[in-house]
Amino acid sequence: MDRNEHEHVIEVTDLRRVYGGGFEAVRGITFSVARGEIFALLGTNGAGKTSTVELLEGLAKPAGGHVRVLGHDPFAERAVVRPRTGVMLQEGGFPSELTVAETARMWAGCVSGARPEDEVLALVGLGRRAGVRVKQLSGGERRRLDLALALIGDPEVLFLDEPTTGLDAEGRRDTWELVRTLRERGTTVLLTTHYLEEAEGLADRLAILHEGRIAAAGTPAEVTASRPARISFELPDTWFLGDLPPLDELGVTGHEVDGRVVRLRTHQLQRAATGLLAWADRAGVELRRLDVRSASLEEAFLGIAREASESKEYAA
Template sequence: MTTTDTSSVISISGVHRRYGSGRTSFSAVRGVDLAVRRGELFALLGTNGAGKTSLLEVVEGIAPPSAGTVTVLGSDPYRERHLVRPRTGIMLQEAGFPSDLTTVETARMWHGTLGAPMAAEAALDLVGLGQRARVQVKSLSGGERRRLDLALAIMGRPEILFLDEPTTGLDPQSRRDAWELVRNLLEAGTTVVLTTHYLEEAEELADRLAIMHAGEVVRAGTVEQIVAGEPARIRYRTTAGDLADPRTLHGLPSLLTAARSRSGVVELESRDLQATLTALLERANAAGELLTNLEASHASLERAFLAVANEDADDVARTPEPAAA
């Protein structure tokens, strides 16, 4: 995806968000600095309890920061909400719809709160709910309710669209359809801020992303930049010969680590997958050794995310900070 304007439409500087006061206060967000450029999709990922929802609520103007500053489209989203809210669309993790209204009645009700929206029926068609327009909300499936959430979020033609776990509950085809809709919005110039637990979704859609852990942004950049520091992996089984003994493998080019599990799986980590794998296969062929269940994979966002998740930040997360003055 390409962007024609690299100016920041969201600027986050030194943001903290604390709950409680004094010694019992808890810092959910700890000094975050981020910028989101016009026309890009920025994905915010995080481990459980990382603080991404707390941060997103500040950016959306739902709550003020305890410290630091946030500007959205040049304004404070909390203090100047009347300037920001008409230009943004928000899809929350859960929305409370009157269950007895039909899908189209709900859309028309929301339509009446917006300044220059698209037609309610058009928004429903965009998310594939046109044929469910006369169905009561309480009869919609969980995935259909998520699509209704999305329809309402895009109805006002927002400049910035906040999507909080937008495809939870969707079947694979509906998820792909939602991705295509998001791509179309990006091509039309909408800026999108996405939170998701589906790492494939972030890899597929994001121009840039950040990973939060224990209230801090620990990695940020493009997918390629974030995974660049993670090793490639090779796994295989062999029952005999030198290639079953990790101690004999340390001469392989670009090899970082070699280990063998109790079940007999040999696992290698490499800085250069092609170099290590080529040398490994040459050694196996020369020795007449058979490598079974051979798997080789480059670094991935999932592996980078798991590396963050496995970092021990318990002490940091439990240390109370002084309450804001």
């Protein structure tokens, strides 16, 4: 099959997964991932991330809906899909007595068209650790080995489940650069992560899951744009909130006052900041501890989770 045959190499439609006892872990989600795209699945524990990824990997049959990877059903046509995908699980579970090189060689023997082991180990920074037994590796080094084995078959689609857990800051940055390089080569990457900075910096698009449903989706910028930006400052003792221009004229949608500190929320950050600073200049007011910032992905994530929980409590 031509690698350019499918614009979307992952297509998910109304996907559902039900465990024994009737627990519905995935409740009708729909999304697609384009070729050469990095797509992140985010969510709190129990949101359905791993359950979804396992369906994409063909490890289980959906209870409902459809999933296609490279144009095929990954469960019914696993023999076709599996050789073209790479999978990095949260825990590899490799034989502890084997060396790094022996583990890579063993894995290469199970993969068609495997890349040279030394090349893949060098990619993830384990070239000098090839002769070390797996049991002697640090937690971060084991994650590097997990990634190396996921790459050894030169996959078209790469599934990464919490890829940088256990890595130090340098290892995390190196992994990010490697993932970006893979994208530039045309590899499609779907990752789950608890590191929101990782998703914000790597993902072309993302979806935030909550209790088995997609609560928000889009580019990181689109998702964060749904949350208000913030302006905070401290007023001098002789000035009060009522002295400011009407907040609605500044595009402010909400505010809080804590002593002398004022916090404003707005979806029109430039308008609000410009109007506030122009007023302060005209009035000769010094806005101490001024802080102006757009919403972060972390704030969007926490806000979505909080609102979903509050909605559930209200419905109850």
